[in-house]
Amino acid sequence: MTLSEEDYIKAIYHLGKNENTTVSTNAIADRMDTKPSSVSDMVRKLSEKGIVNYRKYKGVSLTGTGIKTALALVRKHRLWEVFLVDKLNFSWDEVHEVAEQLEHIKSEKLVDGLDKYLGHPEVDPHGDPIPSKKGEFKKSIKKLLNEVPIGTKGVCVGVKDSSPPFLKFLDKKQISLGDTILVLDKEEFDASLHIKIKGKGIHISNQIAANLYLKITE
Amino acid sequence: MTLSEEDYIKAIYHLGKNENTTVSTNAIADRMDTKPSSVSDMVRKLSEKGIVNYRKYKGVSLTGTGIKTALALVRKHRLWEVFLVDKLNFSWDEVHEVAEQLEHIKSEKLVDGLDKYLGHPEVDPHGDPIPSKKGEFKKSIKKLLNEVPIGTKGVCVGVKDSSPPFLKFLDKKQISLGDTILVLDKEEFDASLHIKIKGKGIHISNQIAANLYLKITE
DNA sequence: ATTAAATTTTAGACAAAGCTAAAAATTTGT
DNA sequence: ACAAATTTTTAGCTTTGTCTAAAATTTAAT
Ligand SMILES: [Mn+2]
Ligand SMILES: [Mn+2]
Ligand SMILES: [Mn+2]
Ligand SMILES: [Mn+2]
Numbered sequence: 001m002t003l004s005e006e007d008y009i010k011a012i013y014h015l016g017k018n019e020n021t022t023v024s025t026n027a028i029a030d031r032m033d034t035k036p037s038s039v040s041d042m043v044r045k046l047s048e049k050g051i052v053n054y055r056k057y058k059g060v061s062l063t064g065t066g067i068k069t070a071l072a073l074v075r076k077h078r079l080w081e082v083f084l085v086d087k088l089n090f091s092w093d094e095v096h097e098v099a100e101q102l103e104h105i106k107s108e109k110l111v112d113g114l115d116k117y118l119g120h121p122e123v124d125p126h127g128d129p130i131p132s133k134k135g136e137f138k139k140s141i142k143k144l145l146n147e148v149p150i151g152t153k154g155v156c157v158g159v160k161d162s163s164p165p166f167l168k169f170l171d172k173k174q175i176s177l178g179d180t181i182l183v184l185d186k187e188e189f190d191a192s193l194h195i196k197i198k199g200k201g202i203h204i205s206n207q208i209a210a211n212l213y214l215k216i217t218e
Numbered sequence: 219m220t221l222s223e224e225d226y227i228k229a230i231y232h233l234g235k236n237e238n239t240t241v242s243t244n245a246i247a248d249r250m251d252t253k254p255s256s257v258s259d260m261v262r263k264l265s266e267k268g269i270v271n272y273r274k275y276k277g278v279s280l281t282g283t284g285i286k287t288a289l290a291l292v293r294k295h296r297l298w299e300v301f302l303v304d305k306l307n308f309s310w311d312e313v314h315e316v317a318e319q320l321e322h323i324k325s326e327k328l329v330d331g332l333d334k335y336l337g338h339p340e341v342d343p344h345g346d347p348i349p350s351k352k353g354e355f356k357k358s359i360k361k362l363l364n365e366v367p368i369g370t371k372g373v374c375v376g377v378k379d380s381s382p383p384f385l386k387f388l389d390k391k392q393i394s395l396g397d398t399i400l401v402l403d404k405e406e407f408d409a410s411l412h413i414k415i416k417g418k419g420i421h422i423s424n425q426i427a428a429n430l431y432l433k434i435t436e
Numbered sequence: 437a438t439t440a441a442a443t444t445t446t447a448g449a450c451a452a453a454g455c456t457a458a459a460a461a462t463t464t465g466t
Numbered sequence: 467a468c469a470a471a472t473t474t475t476t477a478g479c480t481t482t483g484t485c486t487a488a489a490a491t492t493t494a495a496t
Contacts (some may be wrong), residue, residue, distance in 0.1 A: 038484055088331035098325045107316045113306035194443050256454055258475050
């Protein structure tokens with residue numbers, strides 16, 4: 001499998017929304033910053049190799065082997081992201097480009113070793129689940145922090161309100177994207193939340209929570 | 219710089235024996251498992267890019283930029299080898315193939331982060347020196363263990379006698395390739411050696427020492 | 437139901453990196 | 467010194483992955 005083929009497989013996988021819905025030529029071209037004609041060529045080749053199902057003009061989807069291949073790549077990509085953040089102190093937004101390269105390194109022993117070394121992590125720094133060696137993984141969903149039940153744990157992955165005052169306020173409260181948040185309790189009076197973040201408990205208003213997206217696994 | 223170009227640059231560097239002697243087309247082809255005609259093509263291309271000095275039929279050598287590029291690659295290769303052995307418990311002889319891939323990952327932050335994370339190692343698991351970020355590094359030489367002065371430290375990199383009895387004996391003494399050895403003392407009587415290996419001191423005959431190669435830096 | 441618009445595929449070219457076979461240059465042996 | 471052997475280069479082809487422009491197909495609109 002070439003590097004290029006692998007990137008196409010991943011793109012088809014992600015566009016299929018973790019389901020295995022059929023995706024269009026243009027969608028792949030857009031995502032990969034390439035031309036539709038190049039996609040047509042590659043998709044025909046992958047089809048001949050039995051990695052995708054493809055009928056001209058009708059779109060493309062991954063076969064069984066295709067899905068397996070995609071999951072192995074996603075696994076590698078996300079494990080490397082964990083490595084970069086946990087061990088080399090990369091920040092949330094610096095990991096993707098490098099992981100995009102590292103995911104193509106071919107060595108089963110390396111992936112297994114990395115997985116073990118990192119303590120078999122279940123999610124990457126963006127809160128996305130890491131498929132197991134066998135390709136099993138939990139679904140993840142994105143929700144507003146004020147809408148999840150007490151006891152929920154997830155990764156802070158975005159803001160609804162991106163105005164400077166709100167971002168500045170988050171900064172003051174030391175809440176950053178990529179932080180893991182655990183909902184400890186909710187006040188009945190004003191629906192404000194007690195959460196655990198970066199090891200310590202803090203108290204935030206419902207209004208804040210209503211503007212923070214959490215990625216929750218399972 | 220493409221992956222292929224990088225591998226050629228490294229080959230030319232290594233064939234130049236860490237000096238910058240001129241190397242032949244066939245030597246490159248042999249080392250890279252490719253055909254001389256392919257080498258001719260690539261060498262012309264690298265020459266046009268200012269990475270090698272090349273006169274037809276007269277051999278090739280690295281330019282200043284060529285050497286800098288080669289050293290950066292060697293640095294990455296050897297840092298990854300340290301990572302694989304120290305952190306993921308790869309053995310001595312399993313690292314090369316994977317490092318051959320990892321050395322091509324492009325990210326300055328990654329290399330710097332890795333270097334720091336590994337504690338700025340000076341030699342790789344084979345006892346070869348790791349160039350600094352600026353391209354400085356110490357020379358290394360290979361000597362028989364019985365020929366080095368007291369106080370010498372190096373990596374066990376090979377045996378002179380590779381007969382089963384000797385190898386079996388090394389195994390019993392728990393001396394393996396890749397081990398770091400420090401010469402503590404030498405007995406005047408029989409020139410036997412007290413060495414430190416794997417943290418503890420042991421005593422070995424001169425005959426053993428005379429069949430073990432040590433790679434010494436500086 | 438046609439026509440227009442958008443999407444997708446095909447045809448033809450190109451750059452990178454490799455190969456084989458043939459030609460050119462250099463080195464070696466006598 | 468000169469023929470033979472070896473080394474190196476060139477010429478011509480192949481594969482992979484990309485592109486542009488044109489043709490084909492599907493979808494949307496009137
Ligand atoms: Mn990638
Ligand atoms: Mn991620
Ligand atoms: Mn390499
Ligand atoms: Mn090495």
